[in-house]
Amino acid sequence: MKNFFFIICLFISSFAYARGGVTVKTLETGQKLIVSEDKSLPVCYLYMVLKNGAIWDPKELEGLTSITSEMLMRGTTTRTREQIRDELDILGAEIDIEAGQEGITIVGQTLTRNLDPFLAIFSDVILHPSFDSKELAKLKREVISQLKQMRENDQALVGRFFIRSLFKGHPYGMSSDGKESTVQKITENKVKDFYRKLFVGNNALFAASGDLNEFEISKKITQAFKDLPKGKSVSFQYPPSPIVKGKEIILIDKPARTQTQIMIGHVGIQVLDPDYFPLLIANNAFGGGFTARLMQEVRVKRGWSYGSYSWFRARKTPGEFAMMAFPGTKDTVETLKLMLSLYEDYAAKGITQEEFNLSKNNLINEFPFKIDTARKKVSQLILMELMGLPSDYLDTYRKRLEKVTLEEVNQAIQKHADSKNLFIAILCTAKEFKNKLTFLGKDTKITIKKYTDD
Amino acid sequence: MVNFIKKQWLFVSFLILILMIVVGVFVMRKQEKTSGGVMLETIKAWGNVTIERHKLKNGLEILLALKPDSPTFAYYTWFHVGSRNEKEGKTGIAHFFEHLLFKETKNLKEGEFDRIMEMNGASTNASTWVDWTNYYAVLPSDEDKMELVIRLEADRMANMILNEKQINSEREVIKNERRFRVDNDVDGSMNEALDRLAFEKHPYGQPVIGWMKDIENLNLEDCIYFYKTYYAPNSATLVIVGNFNKQKTLEWIDKYYSPIPSSVIPKEELPEEPPQAKAKKLVLRRDDIEDEKALYAYHIPHYAHPDIPPLEILGEMLAGGEGSRLYKLMVIDQEIATQVSAGLNHLKDPTLFQISASMRKNQPIQKSHNRIFAEIKKIQEEGVSQKELNRAKNRFEMDYYHSLETVSGKARALGQYEILGNYKEAIHLMRRYQGVTVEDIQRVAKMYLQEPNRTMIVGLPKKVKKRRK
Numbered sequence: 001m002k003n004f005f006f007i008i009c010l011f012i013s014s015f016a017y018a019r020g021g022v023t024v025k026t027l028e029t030g031q032k033l034i035v036s037e038d039k040s041l042p043v044c045y046l047y048m049v050l051k052n053g054a055i056w057d058p059k060e061l062e063g064l065t066s067i068t069s070e071m072l073m074r075g076t077t078t079r080t081r082e083q084i085r086d087e088l089d090i091l092g093a094e095i096d097i098e099a100g101q102e103g104i105t106i107v108g109q110t111l112t113r114n115l116d117p118f119l120a121i122f123s124d125v126i127l128h129p130s131f132d133s134k135e136l137a138k139l140k141r142e143v144i145s146q147l148k149q150m151r152e153n154d155q156a157l158v159g160r161f162f163i164r165s166l167f168k169g170h171p172y173g174m175s176s177d178g179k180e181s182t183v184q185k186i187t188e189n190k191v192k193d194f195y196r197k198l199f200v201g202n203n204a205l206f207a208a209s210g211d212l213n214e215f216e217i218s219k220k221i222t223q224a225f226k227d228l229p230k231g232k233s234v235s236f237q238y239p240p241s242p243i244v245k246g247k248e249i250i251l252i253d254k255p256a257r258t259q260t261q262i263m264i265g266h267v268g269i270q271v272l273d274p275d276y277f278p279l280l281i282a283n284n285a286f287g288g289g290f291t292a293r294l295m296q297e298v299r300v301k302r303g304w305s306y307g308s309y310s311w312f313r314a315r316k317t318p319g320e321f322a323m324m325a326f327p328g329t330k331d332t333v334e335t336l337k338l339m340l341s342l343y344e345d346y347a348a349k350g351i352t353q354e355e356f357n358l359s360k361n362n363l364i365n366e367f368p369f370k371i372d373t374a375r376k377k378v379s380q381l382i383l384m385e386l387m388g389l390p391s392d393y394l395d396t397y398r399k400r401l402e403k404v405t406l407e408e409v410n411q412a413i414q415k416h417a418d419s420k421n422l423f424i425a426i427l428c429t430a431k432e433f434k435n436k437l438t439f440l441g442k443d444t445k446i447t448i449k450k451y452t453d454d
Numbered sequence: 455m456v457n458f459i460k461k462q463w464l465f466v467s468f469l470i471l472i473l474m475i476v477v478g479v480f481v482m483r484k485q486e487k488t489s490g491g492v493m494l495e496t497i498k499a500w501g502n503v504t505i506e507r508h509k510l511k512n513g514l515e516i517l518l519a520l521k522p523d524s525p526t527f528a529y530y531t532w533f534h535v536g537s538r539n540e541k542e543g544k545t546g547i548a549h550f551f552e553h554l555l556f557k558e559t560k561n562l563k564e565g566e567f568d569r570i571m572e573m574n575g576a577s578t579n580a581s582t583w584v585d586w587t588n589y590y591a592v593l594p595s596d597e598d599k600m601e602l603v604i605r606l607e608a609d610r611m612a613n614m615i616l617n618e619k620q621i622n623s624e625r626e627v628i629k630n631e632r633r634f635r636v637d638n639d640v641d642g643s644m645n646e647a648l649d650r651l652a653f654e655k656h657p658y659g660q661p662v663i664g665w666m667k668d669i670e671n672l673n674l675e676d677c678i679y680f681y682k683t684y685y686a687p688n689s690a691t692l693v694i695v696g697n698f699n700k701q702k703t704l705e706w707i708d709k710y711y712s713p714i715p716s717s718v719i720p721k722e723e724l725p726e727e728p729p730q731a732k733a734k735k736l737v738l739r740r741d742d743i744e745d746e747k748a749l750y751a752y753h754i755p756h757y758a759h760p761d762i763p764p765l766e767i768l769g770e771m772l773a774g775g776e777g778s779r780l781y782k783l784m785v786i787d788q789e790i791a792t793q794v795s796a797g798l799n800h801l802k803d804p805t806l807f808q809i810s811a812s813m814r815k816n817q818p819i820q821k822s823h824n825r826i827f828a829e830i831k832k833i834q835e836e837g838v839s840q841k842e843l844n845r846a847k848n849r850f851e852m853d854y855y856h857s858l859e860t861v862s863g864k865a866r867a868l869g870q871y872e873i874l875g876n877y878k879e880a881i882h883l884m885r886r887y888q889g890v891t892v893e894d895i896q897r898v899a900k901m902y903l904q905e906p907n908r909t910m911i912v913g914l915p916k917k918v919k920k921r922r923k
Contacts, residue, residue, distance in 0.1 A: 365575020
């Protein structure tokens with residue numbers, strides 16, 4: 001009888017909507033469940049997503065969300081880290097945890113024949129982490145070593161310095177993986193408190209894709225996570241976005257570089273900005289693809305850099321607009337001048353009718369790639385949930401692009417592209433450059449940092 | 455008796471041959487009406503995918519993999535040419551073409567190819583490897599778009615305009631690519647040094663991107679010869695995966711590709727790599743190396759050899775994920791390394807089994823040598839357990855399915871194995887790996903992971919830092 005009641009409850013809670021090969025429903029336990037079936041390969045994917053992330057890290061404990069999330073895999077009340085690993089390996093399964101700034105995603109993949117034993121481990125690591133102090137100490141040492149290793153990757157390094165400096169004092173300026181000095185301060189108690197705050201039913205949603213049955217997986221997830229505490233839903237109070245005045249340069253000094261990494265930008269727009277779609281078209285024309293201005297001018301016409309792109313990251317509050325190139329040392333100053341002048345021209349005059357047509361058609365026509373597998377469909381819906389996008393976002397995506405006019409695009413550029421106030425990060429062997437940057441004017445603030453700085 | 459069997463066998467073979475010709479003619483007649491080519495076979499794979507193999511008279515091979523529920527299709531052109539076909543002093547030319555083929559043709563001005571493709575929502579790119587070069591376009595499913603991509607791909611197979619201006623402009627881009635991938639990248643530099651040291655004769659020792667000096671010296675004449683020789687239908691395989699109209703696709707392929715003449719491809723005469731009799735080692739010191747690291751390589755056979763599956767599973771056991779022997783020992787338990795990995799590439803000719811390790815701060819690389827060589831010795835002497843083998847096979851199986859998720863993933867798998875010998879290997883890959891036994895693992899560890907067969911590259915920070923005791 002209880003079982004019958006349980007099935008009726010599930011039935012009633014279903015049907016928020018089901019379209020485009022995706023079903024979205026609300027589970028008996030209150031969380032949303034997004035499912036997309038694809039039976040062509042004998043594998044399936046399960047997701048638990050938490051709708052808050054590393055922006056909650058206290059400044060002095062940067063990296064706390066990431067460490068807390070990773071600790072899930074370091075032992076439960078009934079399984080050691082080694083047992084978790086061994087059991088997953090025997091099943092041919094994986095669990096990956098990505099602690100982003102505005103969401104934490106725990107994604108598991110398994111061969112379908114092993115779904116039940118996999119789900120038992122998946123729910124155990126999420127519901128019953130032991131937060132063993134020895135494992136925590138070990139993880140902290142591991143993260144600090146990885147932060148040091150990251151210094152070998154010039155592109156990752158320049159990106160880190162750029163974001164940290166552009167969003168100085170704002171949570172977007174923190175790195176999810178933390179800093180050496182802050183990771184060291186993370187304690188067992190802080191981790192446990194953080195877990196209790198974020199890993200609650202009111203902050204969670206589930207998703208599944210692949211070779212599975214929507215009705216069956218709903219039952220299984222509901223059962224497996226019935227003990228997830230409901231908790232409180234948390235809402236983050238964002239501080240105002242930082243403002244760059246004039247041009248600021250940071251030279252990240254690294255020895256023996258024969259190539260420079262340049263990143264230039266400012267604060268952009270938020271995801272729900274009405275100018276989102278016009279700017280999508282604008283940026284695609286300026287630095288989105290191979291035919292875009294940046295790539296044509298920097299790479300195709302001059303051969304100065306293997307690639308040159310621009311992007312704006314639309315987040316819950318304004319994220320960065322940035323452009324980048326990586327020229328050989330001898331071409332660095334000229335590339336920098338060119339990028340700045342291209343951006344000045346773009347900000348002043350916008351894009352042409354021909355560029356507009358190409359960019360708009362490209363974005364409309366490439367839409368199917370956002371949803372061409374079950375896993376991508378589910379990922380898109382998760383993103384919509386995390387960013388607070390309307391439920392018809394995907395259904396109306398192409399129509400909204402189609403409606404945009406060239407005038408709207410150029411008005412959006414005028415409003416948001418700021419070529420006067422820019423932050424510039426350059427990773428190079430600094431002594432060769434500082435004196436060559438006088439063309440930027442004496443008001444330009446230049447700071448030199450060592451690539452090993454925290 | 456033996457002669458009798460031989461005669462009987464000859465007779466049966468003769469009958470089979472006759473049957474094949476009859477069936478072939480029948481199929482060809484049927485196909486000639488629509489495609490001008492021959493359908494060689496059709497099979498089912500990966501749930502609802504139907505794969506057909508066709509061949510045009512000019513030698514172009516076509517694999518059509520129809521997946522009716524996909525909103526997109528992937529169009530891959532695989533050329534059976536890679537850095538293996540490069541002569542000393544001309545390294546990087548195969549990769550150079552990966553860039554040049556996006557330039558001007560007799561029918562399209564420079565930049566038009568990309569403009570048209572982007573307008574249609576295509577994602578395009580290319581890649582070059584030791585055994586092959588591929589060019590791809592992935593597009594939304596649509597008949598007009600299919601005809602478009604067939605027309606443009608056939609055009610650049612036959613009609614590229616090669617001149618000094620384009621070669622010089624792309625040369626600068628490629629030099630910057632090399633700076634990015636190799637000269638300013640620690641792992642890139644170490645991998646290049648490893649191949650150079652491990653291979654004494656075979657062109658697998660040359661970098662795919664080419665030596666900087668060679669990139670600077672490649673000229674128009676080299677490029678014209680390479681294009682005329684290798685960019686021809688009898689040097690290529692088309693792989694199309696996704697949702698499309700099969701009949702129309704075959705008609706368009708016939709229309710646009712059949713007029714392209716086949717070329718005379720020189721017989722491949724590659725030097726055989728002599729057996730390595732003595733261990734080799736090179737130390738690289740660089741300013742940008744943070745902590746000590748090493749690459750270890752052992753010569754192993756080509757992809758089709760039966761020892762490849764046990765060797766690949768052995769790599770999984772040594773360093774595939776947290777539960778593997780070396781990861782558990784060096785990264786988790788002893789905390790001396792940040793990273794350890796092991797594996798091999800599927801190549802036409804004998805290749806390398808590689809292990810890599812990056813140490814933590816103040817940890818000497820000698821500890822890595824000691825742990826890795828001791829673990830190999832342990833497997834050689836004691837073997838591995840069935841449980842460990844099952845774990846590695848399951849992980850391998852999961853990775854295999856994961857790689858096939860998209861239309862591009864399937865096209866890559868079909869094309870790569872067709873270049874290596876037979877596309878069906880991509881479908882039945884797991885059969886070959888499921889048969890691996892614990893005895894196989896111990897045997898290949900003993901046979902190949904021997905000191906004289908080993909090449910090592912050690913990367914050290916230029917400034918020697920004082921170590922903690």
